[in-house]
Amino acid sequence: MVKERITKEIRDAMRSGEKLRVSVLRMVLADIINVEKTGKDFKHIDVIRGYAKKLKKTIEEYERLHIQDKIMSYNEELKIVEEFLPKQMSDEELKKVVTELLDSEKPGDMGMAMKIVMGKYKDIADGKKVQALVKEIFSKG
Numbered sequence: 001m002v003k004e005r006i007t008k009e010i011r012d013a014m015r016s017g018e019k020l021r022v023s024v025l026r027m028v029l030a031d032i033i034n035v036e037k038t039g040k041d042f043k044h045i046d047v048i049r050g051y052a053k054k055l056k057k058t059i060e061e062y063e064r065l066h067i068q069d070k071i072m073s074y075n076e077e078l079k080i081v082e083e084f085l086p087k088q089m090s091d092e093e094l095k096k097v098v099t100e101l102l103d104s105e106k107p108g109d110m111g112m113a114m115k116i117v118m119g120k121y122k123d124i125a126d127g128k129k130v131q132a133l134v135k136e137i138f139s140k141g
Helices: 002-016 019-038 044-065 068-082 091-105 110-121 127-140
Strands: none
Touching (some): 002 019, 019 044, 019 068, 091 110, 091 127
């Protein structure tokens, strides 16, 4: 299970003196524990995905502000978190899959197209990349 894996990884990182890794994994574990306390039904992967999304937004903000050391620091954190997420599709794979799916399904609007694609590939496709591809396809059509 993911929670046990994270706990084990924290212990291993503590033994090897990887302070950043320990810190990041503790934050992820804390998020999981907080959601567990709410009593809501959830998937660990969704909590981890949410944490990664927060990091990405932070990175985007620092990129906008051109603060290079913060960008590098948060990218390192993101790499650690992404180890616990399913491998994402490459841009080429994503374009091929989205194009084929939209050709076969023929959605009426962008919202429906996003729902179709993300419903099928939520775990392995970046939503922003999918959105950009869907916009591109709809603007051509």
